[in-house]
Amino acid sequence: MQILTHLANKMKKSQAFGAYIMLVLLVIINLLIQGKGFANVSSINSLFLVNTPLILATVAQAVMIFCGGIDLSIGATISVVNAFAIVAGQHVPVPIAWLGAFLIAVLLGAAKGGIVAYLRVPPILVTFAISTLLEGLALLILPKPGGSIPSSIYSVYGGVFAGFIPISALVIVLVLIGFGIVNRRPLGAQIKAAGANQRSLFIAGVNVERTKLKAYIISGVITGIAGLCLTALASSGDPKIGNALSLNSIAAAILGGVDLSGGWGTVGGAAAGALFLGVVNNVIFYVFNNVIHSSTLMGIKLSYLQQLLTNIIIILGLSSSLLAHLKKGQKRRKQANEIKNVG
Amino acid sequence: MLAAKNISKQYGQTKALDQAELSMKPGEIRALLGSNGSGKSTIAKVLGGLVGKNQGEITIDGEPIQLGSAKDALARGIALAYQDYSLVDQLTVEENLFLNPKEAIKKGFIDHKERSDKTLRILEQFHISAKPETYVSSLDESDKSLLEVAKALVYKPKYLILDEVTACLHRDQVLILFDILRKEKEEGLSILFISHRFDEVYELCETVTIFRNGKTVITTDLNKVTHDDIVYYMTGQKEAMKKQHQKKCASDQKEPLLSIRNLGVGCQVDDVSLKLYPGEILGICGLQGQGQSEFLRAVYGSKKISRGSITYRGKQLGKLSPERSLKSGMAFISGDRGSEGIFADRSIFENINISRGALRFIFRGIRLKESKSKADELIQRLNVVIGETSDPASSLSGGNQQKLIFARDLLLDLSVLLLDDPTKGVDVKARSEIQEILKELADKGMACIYYSSDYKELTAVADRIVVFYEGNITKEFCDISDEIESDLAAAMLGATRTEAK
Numbered sequence: 001m002q003i004l005t006h007l008a009n010k011m012k013k014s015q016a017f018g019a020y021i022m023l024v025l026l027v028i029i030n031l032l033i034q035g036k037g038f039a040n041v042s043s044i045n046s047l048f049l050v051n052t053p054l055i056l057a058t059v060a061q062a063v064m065i066f067c068g069g070i071d072l073s074i075g076a077t078i079s080v081v082n083a084f085a086i087v088a089g090q091h092v093p094v095p096i097a098w099l100g101a102f103l104i105a106v107l108l109g110a111a112k113g114g115i116v117a118y119l120r121v122p123p124i125l126v127t128f129a130i131s132t133l134l135e136g137l138a139l140l141i142l143p144k145p146g147g148s149i150p151s152s153i154y155s156v157y158g159g160v161f162a163g164f165i166p167i168s169a170l171v172i173v174l175v176l177i178g179f180g181i182v183n184r185r186p187l188g189a190q191i192k193a194a195g196a197n198q199r200s201l202f203i204a205g206v207n208v209e210r211t212k213l214k215a216y217i218i219s220g221v222i223t224g225i226a227g228l229c230l231t232a233l234a235s236s237g238d239p240k241i242g243n244a245l246s247l248n249s250i251a252a253a254i255l256g257g258v259d260l261s262g263g264w265g266t267v268g269g270a271a272a273g274a275l276f277l278g279v280v281n282n283v284i285f286y287v288f289n290n291v292i293h294s295s296t297l298m299g300i301k302l303s304y305l306q307q308l309l310t311n312i313i314i315i316l317g318l319s320s321s322l323l324a325h326l327k328k329g330q331k332r333r334k335q336a337n338e339i340k341n342v343g
Numbered sequence: 344m345l346a347a348k349n350i351s352k353q354y355g356q357t358k359a360l361d362q363a364e365l366s367m368k369p370g371e372i373r374a375l376l377g378s379n380g381s382g383k384s385t386i387a388k389v390l391g392g393l394v395g396k397n398q399g400e401i402t403i404d405g406e407p408i409q410l411g412s413a414k415d416a417l418a419r420g421i422a423l424a425y426q427d428y429s430l431v432d433q434l435t436v437e438e439n440l441f442l443n444p445k446e447a448i449k450k451g452f453i454d455h456k457e458r459s460d461k462t463l464r465i466l467e468q469f470h471i472s473a474k475p476e477t478y479v480s481s482l483d484e485s486d487k488s489l490l491e492v493a494k495a496l497v498y499k500p501k502y503l504i505l506d507e508v509t510a511c512l513h514r515d516q517v518l519i520l521f522d523i524l525r526k527e528k529e530e531g532l533s534i535l536f537i538s539h540r541f542d543e544v545y546e547l548c549e550t551v552t553i554f555r556n557g558k559t560v561i562t563t564d565l566n567k568v569t570h571d572d573i574v575y576y577m578t579g580q581k582e583a584m585k586k587q588h589q590k591k592c593a594s595d596q597k598e599p600l601l602s603i604r605n606l607g608v609g610c611q612v613d614d615v616s617l618k619l620y621p622g623e624i625l626g627i628c629g630l631q632g633q634g635q636s637e638f639l640r641a642v643y644g645s646k647k648i649s650r651g652s653i654t655y656r657g658k659q660l661g662k663l664s665p666e667r668s669l670k671s672g673m674a675f676i677s678g679d680r681g682s683e684g685i686f687a688d689r690s691i692f693e694n695i696n697i698s699r700g701a702l703r704f705i706f707r708g709i710r711l712k713e714s715k716s717k718a719d720e721l722i723q724r725l726n727v728v729i730g731e732t733s734d735p736a737s738s739l740s741g742g743n744q745q746k747l748i749f750a751r752d753l754l755l756d757l758s759v760l761l762l763d764d765p766t767k768g769v770d771v772k773a774r775s776e777i778q779e780i781l782k783e784l785a786d787k788g789m790a791c792i793y794y795s796s797d798y799k800e801l802t803a804v805a806d807r808i809v810v811f812y813e814g815n816i817t818k819e820f821c822d823i824s825d826e827i828e829s830d831l832a833a834a835m836l837g838a839t840r841t842e843a844k
Contacts, residue, residue: 185452193434203413
């Protein structure tokens, strides 16, 4: 009980409190609708299985946004990782091919970071240009969908650990722990300072450019892992497989309480935001397949409304997290006034 | 000993520093004085490694050093506390203090316990009412100023430069800070104290260096120079604050131009009633944060009023907004030029014409020639020192920027002008020029509500002074002379209230 209240207190202080609450509420709604159909190992496993690439891409995006950037090329990077892993896997041993694909993502992160930090080009321009370039590169590597991976990889990625923990969820946990280690070092606060107030960081005697470069490399590492997870999930190559992830990851990061202007948010919140998207899709899919079927209303086939409803829920989620942000600002100001009045 | 010799620095056409000299000795607190634009902040930034110098040499104990970045300066033991803070709002107090830590680190990882212990000790020492894990954005200005100094001290510097850190502090906080600084001085720290407040300089410092127009005028012991000498060295002329009060006290006026009844704004303004008569300059006096800023903004319409009513020219105002206020001839000038006044990147011409243009119907044109000649005329009249009207406003000094904002509002045929500390950070000369402009306007029948953080300014220009304390008007002075200054100072501190009890 004590641990629970301690946890609750910690959550309340968290910058991603709203995101956690939203996710929990949604899961409860989902449980009410689907009942046992949702609360079993295989359905939880498939939820994580499908959503791990998005969750990891969102964490990578969040790191980028922390340091004052934004990455429109995460999706294209993931496509390149996928295409390279599949094509190289036909010529060299699979582990080497996958390692190569991963390193490409890290190098791309470093390249983006280098251009943004040292050449001072706005990140939105750099990553937009690079995303077009990478979309082309992915098509060059793998002109049309195809290829396969050893079935052992898929069965490991799709498996469960200790009977109830999805391996894919474990990957997410490992990535979050990895970033937690970064956060325990001064670099964690420095990355956020680079996004919130560069001048302060410079005044503190820290090399701002190098800090940004480090953040982009960390983001590249996580993007690489996301790309490999997507490859394991799809078990084949597709040069356009990841492209949609760029914008989805930004939406998910905002849902997770990450402030687009930099310096505010947590990676845990970002992951929760992405999971929120996943659960929304899950519940809507269930409702439309099992409750609504092919019923019509006023001549409109209701199942056509699936996308619409999904996106309306996402918009509601986005506005509520933005509202929470506004409110937090007011609360902070109010606290300041109270302190002033006491003083 | 840290010495800077023949330092020159040029920003575009303006010479910020011209062969300036400055030195700092261990165990000494030196004041650096100068009017605005005299290069005080620039030399501080040069020594802090924030801006490069064009010429000159910096030495520590006779050995020349290069300061390419703030990192170099910190490595040499030079730390700065900035007037505009170097704190990250989104981080906590402890994260800010130990953003680039040399202590509280174990094998590259943060030692959270040690860090929070150290932070607690610092917060206690500076009497800041915050926890280590409080976000800096929720601190108020005075605590931020103290934290800024604390942050500089965390680096354990040998040379500490304080750039106007007391501007936002309450008196008791100033005393706490001075105690800490004296203690550090005893331990051999060398401190450079940049300030506008003469009293504090006399209280804390032993020696003084005075800058004028980027040059070092004199370096001497403080007890060898008087207040008047300092003003002379700063401005190059004897202090000339003439006072000519036309006696027009509120009571014998007829119809008030603006009458405010029981106005309240959030928790900052409690219950304020005021009458403003044509041709009157009404001074508001008070410590920082007593609700006067919110009051002025509420009257202007940029802040929501919670209670009360405002009657303007005999009509009660319903909905308030800056646009409506300007259209009806009520303007607001803030001392916070950067965020509430000037468009720094736009040209001087545009800055003057922005309000006039904005108030017109969207398709109604502006005659360029007429606007230009009017702008030129105003620049002449207000004695704004500019290069070309097409230069960006950022090329002007603070005082001239402020005059530019006056010019903007003068184009609008005003009847009421609300001023929130318009001479904040403006040098003595520009200050008296602004006061002249105000008096001239008042003679033509315009009414002013004028808040200033410096009560001496109010006694020089106002016809009537009210004192704000904790969101209320606690005292009103109708007879303005030098003698009431001590009464004013007492009223500002809420003395009348304790007497009543």
